[in-house]
Amino acid sequence: MFPQMNAPLGKHPEHRVAWWFMAPALAGLTAFILAPFLLALGMSFTGLRLGSPLPAGFAGLENYREALSDPAFLRGVANNALFALVVVPVQTALGLALALLLNQQFQGRWLFRTLFFMPVVFPLSLVAVIWIILFAPGPDGLLNGLLNAVTLGAWTPRDFLNDPAWALPAIMVTSIWQGTGFQMVVLLAGLQAIPRSLYEAAAVDGAGPWRRFWHVTLPGLRNPLIFVVIVTTILSFRVFDQVRIMTQGGPQDASTTVIHEVVRAAFDRGQVALAAAMSVVFFVLVLGITLLQRRMMRQEGGTA
């Protein structure tokens, strides 16, 4: 799955140099990611609780049993999956649409690109706060008011963040709003890298705009598309801040996510070992999905 390198620059000295290049990052990754992860793996088989004076003791698979029978955790897994299934395609499609829009000739492209990209620079915690206000319940809420105006009064105002049917979609909307700009920038750059001559050739061959999009644009965007899809997928499995701030996972776990459950278990309830078990299950799931995704969308040129 990884490119085969074929140009050694002299064998022996480089070998050592390479390890020196790798050493600082390796040390950091080991100390601050790998080691804690292994520690989490170890913890997940104990009964460790935050600050508990009791000896942690070996708990076998107890934590895994508890995690897998915890409806909130299972709901979190399902929500994450749903989140990825909705947000990844929608956000990518929107990003592509914006990129296509901006790829035309008109005045002020720079300005609009900046405006559309701006949400990306907002920390998620701040985004969440802003959208809490936008989602405000009752006719006074901005979104409710807007929908009311658009539908000429047919819209019944609702409490989005406290409605089991709307909480997760509300968080999805927030995430899409924040992330689309990133996709747009990557795809826009991809669009500009497609040789103009290809479009001209297609036009000469009698292809209409739709066929040109389908046969020139999309294939030309293959690598950027794969890139944004993979990145967005990974990010959508990490969703946490918005959930924590906007809905606390509720109502009735309707908007909880795995990481949110992990944080709740560890920080709110001190059940560190349970949280560790959840993390491990989650890691295995996401790694599996990522590998599958990479396999399915093996990148052209990425391996050159």
Added chain:
Amino acid sequence: MNATLPRLVFTYLLLLLCTLVFFGPILFMLVGSLKPDDQVLADAASLAALWPREAGLDNYHSVFERVPFASYLASSLLINGLIVGLGLLVNALAGYALARLRWWGRETMLAVVVAILVIPFEAIAIPLFYQLSALSWRDDHLVQAIPFVANPLAIYLFYSFFLGLPRALEEAARVDGAGVLRTFFSIVIPNSKAAFASVAIVTFLFHWGMYLWPLLMTTSESVRPLPLGIASFHTLPPLAWGDILAFGVLMVLPVLVVFVVFQRWFVAGVASTGIKG
């Protein structure tokens, strides 16, 4: 593709709509930060949401009174400076070794980096916290920065960027008599500004809003970063929405400045890392 007039009008209409969607909430925040607390919500459904009637800087005064904003900002800048500065060096070196050098363990290391990529920080925060607690290391700037210096995403971005860099430059340098290290610093880095800029911005954006870790690791006001400041507004109802929005504006302002200044590089960098994937 010459734009006809109707087409141009249509384009601008679409652009306007998108601006409303993507910039509207930001404008709402800006305007809200200028309004008295109780008006923020009350106005939300009317056009007044985007137009302050009694604008004032009261909320900003209040923010500076309620939290030591300058100290938070300084801490945030220091922490992010460390993460970005050290991170660029450390991750670029690793990305280069993975993309260009040939060594035993390269394939394995690449697989490890990709696998690590999917571990969210929240999932390992507690064990990491235990580790550092065992060292009694907490409550300073470094503990908020050092753990995030080595970053698998940054390594991966650098890796894919370097893969796409024309190899001939480095070969020329090697033939001209430069060693690996010299080649890296004299040839590779100066020709990868876009990648460095985009990785820097991505890392910066990613860590600017960091909340959980500083929450766990700091108690002293003097080392706390900006995101913790929002906690000061978030706990005591009635929530002062105006203050919160004002604080939010102040919090993103530095990022916004960084972004607008480096936008060109960033776009180029994103393109070069993203397209190569």
Added chain:
Amino acid sequence: MWCPRLKWRNGKGVVPSRRRLGVMGTMLILVLVLALAGCVPIPEDEATEVITVWAHAGRESERRTLEAQVRAFEKANPGLAVDVTFIPEGSYNGQVQAAALAGRLPDLLELDGPYLAAYAWRGWLAPLDEHLPDTLKDDLLPSLLEQGQWRGQWYGMGMFDSGLGLWADRHALKAVEARIPDGPADAWTLEELQEILARLASSSSGGPVLDLKLNYGTEWFTYAFSPLLQSAGAGVMGEDDEPQARSHLDAPASVQVLETVQGWFQAGWVDPNLDDAAFTSGRVPLAWGGHWNAPAYRDALGEDLILLPLPRAGDRLVSGQGSWQWALSSRARHPEQAAKLLAFLLETEQVLKMSRANGAVPATLTAIAASEDYGPEGALRLFAEQLRDGYTRPRPRTPAYPVVTDAFARAFRDIRHGAPVADTLEAAARRIDREVEANHGYPAN
């Protein structure tokens, strides 16, 4: 097991600097990653007279008052210095836990009352008895004494306690001819309240009529609504001899009470109150609230504001209690000096100052008697009476409290959104009991 002792002397020969600890930590981290154990470096005992104190960053006035009090204490005790760190309320517990695990607790710290058992069981607190004179106890509100004790030891002591009740608009109640109770003994029954709500709703064209402070955080729900269960004869958990949630939290009485509350939501009587202005803006005439609402509500309603006890779900009213408490860390380097500060803070004058700053019920009977609001003729005397006369009960005093409150708040939220009450409570009870069992019932250590 190899344990590094992180000990350096800086120029002045005092405590190791944090920065250097950090640098050293980075270097040691790789080694230690594998040899991880619970070895915590022991801070050096120094003969400095700086008392370190952590306090929650409450409202501005509360902060200012504490700072002024500390300065006054320093003035009265030359040679003693107090270093106060304020920590935002929302993240306070996480902070203390984190610091405790890293062995970095201060001498004196504030903690949220119901977490006391959890901290004490973990060995983070030192008993107060040996440091404080017994006479202090005699004057203290019984509720505070109850809250501050766990398994026969006295750990926590507050400068104030909280009051929970119903705020009402006199006009609105009059309009629907509601009975106005005189005091705690005279509280509405749940049915009575329900009837009044219905009448209010029909007179106000069907809009919401009750503010339950749904905009508050997790802890509010346990604080504000578990008393209803206790009043109904159930509760969240049994007492010390029966530390379990099963047959308490999911008892028929609990189910019935919360089904009643659920009915209010379903009837559309409860305001979501995102802006915390449901009552002040006149949207609703009734608010489930507490002493901290008094200033804003007085401003908004003036003479029309009345304070009522919560409804009783059984024979006798049960209301909420518990607030921030001071505790001595088991790692305190200056326990005697810290106790001295505590005693100072409990002087009537200081208690009254703090009460005026945050509006809470003063901690001592003497202070209450001298208080304008809580004294015999005070407008808020109901709160003091509840606490003094045994109408309040603490939230479950168990080290499992973090899990308990999480489970209860989650259950309450779900019930709010229409989840079946019995099932939800049963699941919450199971969740709590599993935690208790996993900890072997929290044996003494």
Added chain:
Amino acid sequence: MAVVEFADIHKAFAGQTVIRDLDLHVAEGEWMVLLGPSGCGKSTLLRLLAGLEAVEQGEIRLDGRVVNDLTPQQRNVAMVFQDYALYPNMTVRENLAFPLRMRGMKRARREARIQSVARTLGLEPLLGRRPAALSGGQRQRVAMGRALVRDPAVFLMDEPLSNLDARLRGQIRNEIATLRDRLVTTTLYVTHDQVEAMTLGQRVAVMAGGILQQVDTPMTLYDQPANLFVARFLGSPPMNCFAVRLRGESGRREWELAGQWLPLPIDPPEGATHAGLRPEAFSGPADARHALQVVVEGVEALGHEVLVYFTDEQSLEGMPMAARLPGQVRVAPGDTLTLLPDAEQLHWFDASGRRLATLTHPICAFSSPPDQGFSSDSFWKSTHQVHHCPWK
């Protein structure tokens, strides 16, 4: 200056053999051109010598010293890359200075070298510019300059002209030829262009499919190709090659071309299965008795000459046969034309594609280009390798 030796080199990428059992000796000061179609392994050979690829089998020697395990900077070779590889972040001056700085040369000496090279190549006005501000030809010159500024043991040039347009290519080719005669440094020059090979190489090593086919002076390659590959690779249009058909006894032998039997005045060597005839071995239109009647299929009138194409059923790989006629001949496709092939110029090959010597055949009937101004004696002693055609 150094002697370069490749001994028994074998190189594979991911299991794909790129160079097979290669031996090559480059004399001190010699200009050796590596010529072959793309993918034949010639660039790889250059990169092996530069230290940019690892030698897995065999030895590379510089002046007798085995350099297999030396890093590029330890080998002291200078290289001109196909796409120049100018450092975009440096000015022309800095580009030129870089290799000198890497060798630790003092500033003053460095400046002197740069000035001298800049003068030689006419780069003086460009010294302050960055590569992005240079034209293609200027970049090429800077790339040359960066190699020349040093005093390397060997110059390596990897298709240095391939990115230039045709006119510029001719011009710079001449300049390089001038340089070659001025600077006597061992040089390996990789190209797929036979004109460059013929004009620049003192000797040319022809490679195909990772195998060295023949190493010799350009004219020898042309006149005595060691095998069918070399025969057809050099020359444009390439040599007409076909399966041999003979009849009759010795002395009255006839051979067949384009379906017609023609007298063969010579005896073909034993075992000849294929023969080749260069386009210039035809003359016509002719009215001779043994002339060949062909139907013209294609015509390329180039002014000074006309190339005429016709079909021979037995032509190798079905390629059309080409004849080179004087420019004044007027002919159109479909015309019938009489041509007179000079059978004495036939090249003979055996079943494996190897050249067969014909002792009765005057070797250098046409070869009369002036000597290129260097002593060729030493080259005749060098390794002369002939291998089986890879496609056989």
